[in-house]
Amino acid sequence: MSYVQNTDSDRLEMLMETGVSSFEELLEPIDERLRVDGILDIGPAMSESEVASRLGALAAANSPASEMASFLGGGIYDRYIPATVRYVLSRSEFYTSYTPYQAEVSQGTLQAVFEYQTMIARLTAMDAANASMYDASTALAEAMLMASGIKRVGRIIIPAALSRRVRAVLDSYAAGKDIVIDEAPFSSDGTVDKGKLEEMLAEKAAAVVLAQPNYFGLIEDARMVSEMAHGAGALLIVLADPVSLALIEPPGAYDADIVVGEGQSLGIAQSFGGPLLGFLAAKTPYLRKCPGRLISATVDVDGRRGYTMTLQTREQHIRREKATSNICTNEGLVALAASVYLATLGEDGFREVAVQSASKARTLYRMLKDAGAGLPFGENFFQEFVMTAPGGADAFVSKARKRGVLAGIPLGKDFPSLGDGALLVAVTEKRTMRDLELFRDLVAGKGGAA
Amino acid sequence: MSTTIFEKGSNGRSGSFIPASDCPVGDLGFAHPRNGEIGLPRIGEQDLIRHYVELASKNYHIDKGMYPLGSCTMKYNPVINEEVARLSGFAGLHPLQSEDDVQGALELIWELESDLCEICGMSAFSLQPVAGAHGELTGMMIARDWLRGRGEGGRKTVLVPDSAHGTNPASVVICGFTPRTIASNEAGLIDPEVLAREAGDDTAVLMLTLPNTLGLFERDIEKVIRIVHDAGALVYMDGANMNALMGIVRPGAIGVDIMHVNLHKTFSTPHGGGGPGSGPVGVREHLAHLLPVPRVAKEKGRFTLREDIEGSIGRVHPWFGNFNVFVKAYAYIKALGGEGLREVSENAIINANYLMKKIAPHYDIKYPGRCMHEFVASGRNLKQYGVKTVDVAKRLLDYGLHAPTVYFPLIVEEALMIEPVETEKKEALDHFAEVMARIAKEAEEDPDILHEAPVTTPVRRLDEAAAARCPELTWSGGECQPMEE
Numbered sequence: 001m002s003y004v005q006n007t008d009s010d011r012l013e014m015l016m017e018t019g020v021s022s023f024e025e026l027l028e029p030i031d032e033r034l035r036v037d038g039i040l041d042i043g044p045a046m047s048e049s050e051v052a053s054r055l056g057a058l059a060a061a062n063s064p065a066s067e068m069a070s071f072l073g074g075g076i077y078d079r080y081i082p083a084t085v086r087y088v089l090s091r092s093e094f095y096t097s098y099t100p101y102q103a104e105v106s107q108g109t110l111q112a113v114f115e116y117q118t119m120i121a122r123l124t125a126m127d128a129a130n131a132s133m134y135d136a137s138t139a140l141a142e143a144m145l146m147a148s149g150i151k152r153v154g155r156i157i158i159p160a161a162l163s164r165r166v167r168a169v170l171d172s173y174a175a176g177k178d179i180v181i182d183e184a185p186f187s188s189d190g191t192v193d194k195g196k197l198e199e200m201l202a203e204k205a206a207a208v209v210l211a212q213p214n215y216f217g218l219i220e221d222a223r224m225v226s227e228m229a230h231g232a233g234a235l236l237i238v239l240a241d242p243v244s245l246a247l248i249e250p251p252g253a254y255d256a257d258i259v260v261g262e263g264q265s266l267g268i269a270q271s272f273g274g275p276l277l278g279f280l281a282a283k284t285p286y287l288r289k290c291p292g293r294l295i296s297a298t299v300d301v302d303g304r305r306g307y308t309m310t311l312q313t314r315e316q317h318i319r320r321e322k323a324t325s326n327i328c329t330n331e332g333l334v335a336l337a338a339s340v341y342l343a344t345l346g347e348d349g350f351r352e353v354a355v356q357s358a359s360k361a362r363t364l365y366r367m368l369k370d371a372g373a374g375l376p377f378g379e380n381f382f383q384e385f386v387m388t389a390p391g392g393a394d395a396f397v398s399k400a401r402k403r404g405v406l407a408g409i410p411l412g413k414d415f416p417s418l419g420d421g422a423l424l425v426a427v428t429e430k431r432t433m434r435d436l437e438l439f440r441d442l443v444a445g446k447g448g449a450a
Numbered sequence: 451m452s453t454t455i456f457e458k459g460s461n462g463r464s465g466s467f468i469p470a471s472d473c474p475v476g477d478l479g480f481a482h483p484r485n486g487e488i489g490l491p492r493i494g495e496q497d498l499i500r501h502y503v504e505l506a507s508k509n510y511h512i513d514k515g516m517y518p519l520g521s522c523t524m525k526y527n528p529v530i531n532e533e534v535a536r537l538s539g540f541a542g543l544h545p546l547q548s549e550d551d552v553q554g555a556l557e558l559i560w561e562l563e564s565d566l567c568e569i570c571g572m573s574a575f576s577l578q579p580v581a582g583a584h585g586e587l588t589g590m591m592i593a594r595d596w597l598r599g600r601g602e603g604g605r606k607t608v609l610v611p612d613s614a615h616g617t618n619p620a621s622v623v624i625c626g627f628t629p630r631t632i633a634s635n636e637a638g639l640i641d642p643e644v645l646a647r648e649a650g651d652d653t654a655v656l657m658l659t660l661p662n663t664l665g666l667f668e669r670d671i672e673k674v675i676r677i678v679h680d681a682g683a684l685v686y687m688d689g690a691n692m693n694a695l696m697g698i699v700r701p702g703a704i705g706v707d708i709m710h711v712n713l714h715k716t717f718s719t720p721h722g723g724g725g726p727g728s729g730p731v732g733v734r735e736h737l738a739h740l741l742p743v744p745r746v747a748k749e750k751g752r753f754t755l756r757e758d759i760e761g762s763i764g765r766v767h768p769w770f771g772n773f774n775v776f777v778k779a780y781a782y783i784k785a786l787g788g789e790g791l792r793e794v795s796e797n798a799i800i801n802a803n804y805l806m807k808k809i810a811p812h813y814d815i816k817y818p819g820r821c822m823h824e825f826v827a828s829g830r831n832l833k834q835y836g837v838k839t840v841d842v843a844k845r846l847l848d849y850g851l852h853a854p855t856v857y858f859p860l861i862v863e864e865a866l867m868i869e870p871v872e873t874e875k876k877e878a879l880d881h882f883a884e885v886m887a888r889i890a891k892e893a894e895e896d897p898d899i900l901h902e903a904p905v906t907t908p909v910r911r912l913d914e915a916a917a918a919r920c921p922e923l924t925w926s927g928g929e930c931q932p933m934e935e
Contacts, residue, residue: 046784
């Protein structure tokens with residue numbers, strides 16, 4: 001099944017019209033020795049029903065977190081996705097359209113992105129947001145390059161309490177520009193060590209990155225870090241969790257210069273880690289340096305309101321090697337999903353998601369405390385915290401899995417100073433009291449053998 | 451115009467989507483809580499759906515009609531692919547679940563990588579890059595680290611033909627290389643003699659698009675590759691145009707060292723109004739260890755993840771890439787099989803050559819002869835009537851069609867880059883050609899029709915200059931943000 005609609009006689013007629021008698025003649029520019037001999041070895045064509053069976057079997061060979069009591073987070077969260085999101089995403093007017101280069105026939109996409117930019121700008125309390133980035137890690141990497149370009153300084157300070165995977169992506173992007181990345185260690189309470197940060201700022205840095213909350217789920221003293229960064233002449237880049245922004249002070253309120261984050265929490269399926277949604281917001285003066293597409297409202301020749309891509313002279317298709325970034329394809333449809341999610345839940349529903357996540361996380365934290373679990377960092381978190389699992393995190397995770405619980409992410413390998421038992425536990429609004437009790441019983445030793 | 455969702459939703463009610471909490475909600479105790487509202491809409495579900503359906507009605511899309519954007523490969527997106535990608539066994543997976551819980555997902559990745567290797571003649575593929583430009587960047591990182599490993603880190607120049615996509619030089623720069631443009635010859639191809647003069651001790655990579663953006667296959671490709679290899683450099687192929695080559699040429703087999711493909715072009719996954727895409731990178735044997743980690747391996751019938759690969763460039767994405775897109779591309783490749791993929795490329799080439807022939811009487815064709823899956827026409831011959839290519843593009847919209855890619859590649863004046871793709875049938879091409887002919891006639895007889903086009907679209911030509919001077923990037927009741935120069 002190749003979805004080709006030309007019939008054999010169509011083909012023949014078209015070849016004749018083109019002035020050749022066989023398809024092979026059209027391959028004249030390709031030396032015969034270079035051509036494939038025979039058929040590609042990828043098996044015979046499958047009918048639609050065979051494709052559905054094959055994919056069904058592969059899907060059935062997985063046990064999705066979305067159907068278990070999942071406490072896995074670390075950037076990807078198990079949240080409820082309203083049906084409106086799937087409905088809008090399944091409209092082919094959106095998913096089968098291209099990048100809106102012909103604005104007159106792309107007003108749907110353009111207005112949807114404009115509304116997305118508005119929602120992100122409001123959520124972060126920043127002047128403006130772009131049309132999307134691949135994910136949080138590449139958005140942060142681009143923010144790093146952007147800050148380095150603005151300040152003309154090749155050094156960035158990041159927190160040590162940052163996902164090692166995000167760090168690895170930053171390293172990949174930094175290597176080409178010889179940007180030095182220094183890590184500000186975390187202190188005994190798990191947040192950034194301000195004394196050490198102060199010392200590190202004695203040497204020039206383009207930016208300080210603040211993860212809010214940080215990788216351990218903890219809420220940083222953002223105002224202080226902002227003052228320290230700006231006092232040293234560096235920009236403040238914030239890596240923010242969007243759901244947390246319903247409850248805690250947004251980056252614009254403490255003078256952040258660039259804000260990035262992962263939008264997967266906003267109605268996007270976990271999908272084994274992709275596609276994700278990187279968001280990037282900035283202060284107006286930095287917009288000309290920002291990567292990616294920006295959509296602006298404007299008017300047409302009749303004075304009617306409409307939308308168009310703008311400030312394109314930053315972009316690769318115009319500026320080539322002088323562009324602010326190489327990004328072209330972004331995560332447009334995922335940004336649409338985030339907009340539909342935020343609009344569906346609305347001001348109150350979105351806040352409720354955040355409140356339930358945070359309060360359920362606190363409930364579990366206290367239950368674990370009562371059960372005698374080790375909890376190194378206290379209650380200063382949003383929806384994710386570190387627990388010390390007795391007998392090691394890996395063994396605990398295996399034991400929990402047998403009870404249908406995905407207990408969290410073992411941290412010992414990435415953060416040896418936390419020890420073998422360290423486990424990152426995420427709680428979203430989807431978890432019920434029963435899920436929390438199941439978890440507690442595993443710690444209290446009531447789980448028994450599976 | 452449609453009012454924004456913020457205007458529609460400010461006083462509406464939102465529905466109930468999550469149950470009331472069964473846990474106590476106490477004081478959350480944040481030192482610096484958010485003050486005041488975010489400013490999200492409050493809108494009922496019916497009005498919300500009407501809003502998005504209204505927006506949907508203002509979009510052109512493949513399910514509506516032909517989308518002849520050159521180099522974008524806007525082919526039909528099979529609906530079965532959307533259906534299987536939504537299965538909870540795929541959509542509900544967290545990337546840090548145990549290997550035992552994700553065997554089906556790892557198998558899909560492993561098999562898709564193998565299929566891409568077979569199609570492209572490569573030894574290994576990584577699916578981690580999430581877009582074409584991201585794949586280019588990954589490929590350049592691989593080249594850089596390979597050269598450094600051989601003590602050749604001083605090679606800083608990447609040769610890029612003047613017909614290349616803008617992402618190519620932009621990706622090169624992020625990697626710390628310097629692009630140098632290679633001029634195409636009169637036939638629109640790389641001139642081996644020019645290349646031989648440019649390639650030298652400082653050359654790291656030749657980055658070429660094959661077929662190139664003029665829709666032409668490099669006739670001297672063997673010579674070109676030999677020159678680059680003899681200079682001690684690598685050949686990178688931008689595989690955005692792989693739709694022309696499936697079952698016809700395997701780039702790895704003719705000496706290409708690194709390439710990316712676009713699953714959202716060649717392998718029929720949707721563009722989503724700008725993404726998500728997927729830009730897997732393939733390499734030949736000597737570069738396989740440099741691919742990003744983690745790698746999926748198969749051991750005794752079980753799939754595992756390997757992180758500790760000596761020499762790997764590291765990560766370009768935290769997880770495996772755009773997995774949901776892989777599911778669709780996998781379904782597509784399986785539906786087609788080896789013969790079906792060849793049929794795709796054959797029909798893509800036949801359609802392009804046929805359409806070029808049909809359009810040639812009315813528009814300039816700078817490089818006549820055989821094209822591959824696309825060709826570049828020019829509106830240059832209409833300039834005598836005061837008509838530009840942009841006017842032709844806008845007039846096409848009035849006829850209910852989408853415009854080709856315009857003003858690219860840069861080496862063709864008033865370019866109209868046309869890629870009909872294989873899923874359009876002869877009648878659709880005939881219709882498009884007829885409309886193009888009619889527009890050329892209008893240009894001659896009544897050029898103002900073109901100057902004023904489009905008139906049937908939801909909005910007409912937009913004031914882009916005003917937007918650039920004072921962009922209004924967020925809804926704030928019509929206020930813009932002045933940009934200082």
